[in-house]
Amino acid sequence: MTTTFLRRILTAAAATGGAAVLILTAAAGASAHVGVTPDKTAANSYALLTFGIPHGCGESGTTKVAITLPAELNDAQPTVNPNWTVEKVTEQLAEPKKLADGTSITKRTSQIVYTAKDPLEHELRDALVLSVKLPDAAGSTLYFPTLQSCETGQTDWSEIAKDGQDPHSLKAPAPSITITEAASADGHGAAASTAQTTEAPATEQAAAVTDNGADARSWAGLAAGLGGLALGGVAFARSGSKRRQESAT
Numbered sequence: 001m002t003t004t005f006l007r008r009i010l011t012a013a014a015a016t017g018g019a020a021v022l023i024l025t026a027a028a029g030a031s032a033h034v035g036v037t038p039d040k041t042a043a044n045s046y047a048l049l050t051f052g053i054p055h056g057c058g059e060s061g062t063t064k065v066a067i068t069l070p071a072e073l074n075d076a077q078p079t080v081n082p083n084w085t086v087e088k089v090t091e092q093l094a095e096p097k098k099l100a101d102g103t104s105i106t107k108r109t110s111q112i113v114y115t116a117k118d119p120l121e122h123e124l125r126d127a128l129v130l131s132v133k134l135p136d137a138a139g140s141t142l143y144f145p146t147l148q149s150c151e152t153g154q155t156d157w158s159e160i161a162k163d164g165q166d167p168h169s170l171k172a173p174a175p176s177i178t179i180t181e182a183a184s185a186d187g188h189g190a191a192a193s194t195a196q197t198t199e200a201p202a203t204e205q206a207a208a209v210t211d212n213g214a215d216a217r218s219w220a221g222l223a224a225g226l227g228g229l230a231l232g233g234v235a236f237a238r239s240g241s242k243r244r245q246e247s248a249t
Contacts (some may be wrong), residue, residue: 032056033156034146036063037174043138043182051128051175056157058151061119064149065128065161067112068158070142072135074099075189076108079129084114100136119151138181143174 032054039048053065065084069076075095078086089111096104098157114128147157158174161167 002137022225032168033157033173036177037107038177041177041180043134043135043136043179045134045183047134047177049076049130049132049144049177051130051142051144051146053128053148055122055157056148057122057153059122059153059167060150061116061121061143062148062150063116063119064147065114065131066147066149067114068145068147069110069112069132071146072111072137072140072142074134076112078112078114079131081114081126081128083118083126084116084128084203085122086112086114089113106223134179136182137179137181141176141178145174145177146175 021187029154034054034056035052037050039050044045044102051065051067053062056062061170076088088109090107091110093108095110098104098107112130120126138154143160145156148155148157157172159170159172160176161170167173222229
């Protein structure tokens with residue numbers, strides 16, 4: 001093997017390793033957002049909202065997650081998670097708020113705060129679940145600004161895309177869901193809501209509700225990229241071998 005050929009092989013290997021690092025970095029970034037996944041989105045329905053908590057402060061463990069409820073919600077019931085303690089934060093309303101049943105309230109739950117019993121390590125994920133009554137506001141988007149505090153630093157997931165802005169360009173988007181039409185008596189509305197949720201989610205929901213799809217695309221891109229680079233290396237090695245054989249003859 002000539003020195004020139006060896007140098008070419010090492011260069012190709014370095015390029016393969018560098019590309020792999022870049023692809024892995026992209027995959028890790030795609031899964032770093034706090035997102036929320038609803039089990040249903042129909043107006044006036046009770047929904048379970050699952051907040052996925054990934055690393056948000058580099059390699060520092062997560063110690064607290066404060067989820068702010070949008071003004072459209074009056075309360076939320078947090079699901080017990082053995083890894084966290086949880087508390088509700090209430091706020092006094094500027095004026096009484098009349099409910100659909102005719103009653104009025106003067107306070108509402110403004111935040112749900114989860115505190116980790118032990119810091120959530122940066123390489124691990126967890127899920128925090130809230131039960132809420134969705135408002136009668138089909139077509140509207142509800143945002144849940146979430147402050148993720150860590151042993152060192154914090155990340156405020158509260159950015160909301162402005163008109164015309166690509167939600168994917170946000171560095172720390174607020175988790176969000178989009179309300180769909182209420183279920184009708186014959187169930188047609190529920191079917192339509194399911195179809196909208198699974199087949200044509202709103203842009204904001206696609207960007208912030210879940211990152212599973214982004215993970216899948218990132219790892220698929222990683223596999224395809226490494227496969228292509230490997231094939232290129234094999235072809236390069238074969239061409240070098242062929243050239244040596246021709247020189248020998």
